[in-house]
Amino acid sequence: MPATDTLARLAEVIESRKPANGGDPESSYVARLLHKGPDAFLKKIGEEATEVVMAAKDADHGGDPKKLVGEVADLWFHSMIALAHYGLTPADVVAELQRREGLGGLEEKAMRKVRGREGGE
Numbered sequence: 329m330p331a332t333d334t335l336a337r338l339a340e341v342i343e344s345r346k347p348a349n350g351g352d353p354e355s356s357y358v359a360r361l362l363h364k365g366p367d368a369f370l371k372k373i374g375e376e377a378t379e380v381v382m383a384a385k386d387a388d389h390g391g392d393p394k395k396l397v398g399e400v401a402d403l404w405f406h407s408m409i410a411l412a413h414y415g416l417t418p419a420d421v422v423a424e425l426q427r428r429e430g431l432g433g434l435e436e437k438a439m440r441k442v443r444g445r446e447g448g449e
């Protein structure tokens with residue numbers, strides 16, 4: 329099954345947990361975070377990003393690299409709650425990655441610098 333299908337299905341569940349859609353903070357973790365608002369889920373994103381870094385550093389020191397999978401899943405999941413709150417979907421992120429396909433990071437950085445200079449003239 330394509331990974332994007334899984335992300336789309338999860339996005340639908342998250343959407344259904346919004347307060348406006350009847351999400352119940354008593355019975356749903358997602359509804360609880362959405363009910364608490366951006367400070368709550370943005371804090372979780374910061375924590376999960378730190379855990380990704382820590383899992384990678386552990387792997388550098390002989391730990392199991394597979395632990396990264398769980399930490400990245402937590403980061404993606406909480407980022408998807410933020411996307412939903414701001415009216416965005418994983419499809420928007422995939423579209424952005426598709427737009428970037430074939431455009432090297434160094435090339436893109438050089439283009440930004442040229443645009444910056446032109447903007448400053």
Ligand SMILES: N=c1c2ncn([C@@H]3O[C@H](COP(=O)(O)OP(=O)(O)OP(=O)(O)O)[C@@H](O)[C@H]3O)c2ncn1[C@@H]1O[C@H](COP(=O)(O)O)[C@@H](O)[C@H]1O
Pocket residue numbers: 338341345355356357358359401402405
């Ligand atoms: N993918 C996830 C998912 N990943 C992680 N989590 C929860 O995220 C929470 C935070 O993870 P932590 O490791 O930080 O746990 P913690 O230390 O208890 O954190 P705190 O909440 O206390 O800050 C945990 O309770 C996890 O169970 C998730 N909860 C839900 N989902 C998906 O969201 C769907 C809807 O969930 P509900 O809204 O809860 O029904 C589920 O069916 C799943 O598909």
